[in-house]
Amino acid sequence: MNQQQRHLIEAKTVVLKALAHPTRLYIIEELAQGEKCVCEFVDAVKADFSTISKHLLVLKNAGLVEDDKRGQQVFYRLRMRCLPSFINCIGVAVAADARMKAMQINPDLFEAKKAAEANE
Amino acid sequence: MNQQQRHLIEAKTVVLKALAHPTRLYIIEELAQGEKCVCEFVDAVKADFSTISKHLLVLKNAGLVEDDKRGQQVFYRLRMRCLPSFINCIGVAVAADARMKAMQINPDLFEAKKAAEANE
């Protein structure tokens, strides 16, 4: 691994680190549906204003969002369009794993369901 | 945000956290080209065996890779197929941002390139 490769990897890691926090991931998912102002996240997440503001700064520094001040409010929107589909793919994979795990713990539940489906 | 939403977001965060480290991202990118054994990463990254092993454990616990012991070696391979294309998309975005930034710092370099292209 050379210097340049390492540099590129680290740059990508900044983006991934930015995504790797529940509050920030939530913010990104919300922004996938359109721009929002800071106060909307404060209400939804029920965290301190300063906490949300810092999370947004992390996202901005990583290049994931851009902001836009209008009046006294600051609006944020997504800047990297490939994010939503990827996050969705992770969600699908995670859900599949969870199903698998549940089946191992309590197979009967799934047998019952299978039988019910067969009767339809 | 309700309990179930929060739970799903946290599950996705586990995956993203797993990706958000230079060594682990490197490992994932290598595995995109096929399975590899632990020792190959140790050589390439030049870190302690135990360090690599722990990174691999993080990836495994997050469901990103699976392993397979053959003889005295353990081989790892990718389990989540949507990763490579997403990582690629991040790479493209990151590179574009870097170009943009370089251009702001030293526009002349890019003027010269532009002129050279025009002469072709």
Place this chain on the structure above:
DNA sequence: TGGTTATTTGGCAATATAGCCAAATATGTT
């Protein structure tokens, strides 16, 4: 059996990250 190689695990110190409070800034209102 004893030794060698490949890998994992436990433990610990250094570093990074998160979240809260208080204070600063910026915009709009009276």
Place this chain on the structure above:
DNA sequence: AACATATTTGGCTATATTGCCAAATAACCA
């Protein structure tokens, strides 16, 4: 100007993540 609202910044403590070392396992070889 004085005040209210929206947001950011600075600072601090609590918590989580890294990476190394040493020791434990596990498979293979002599």
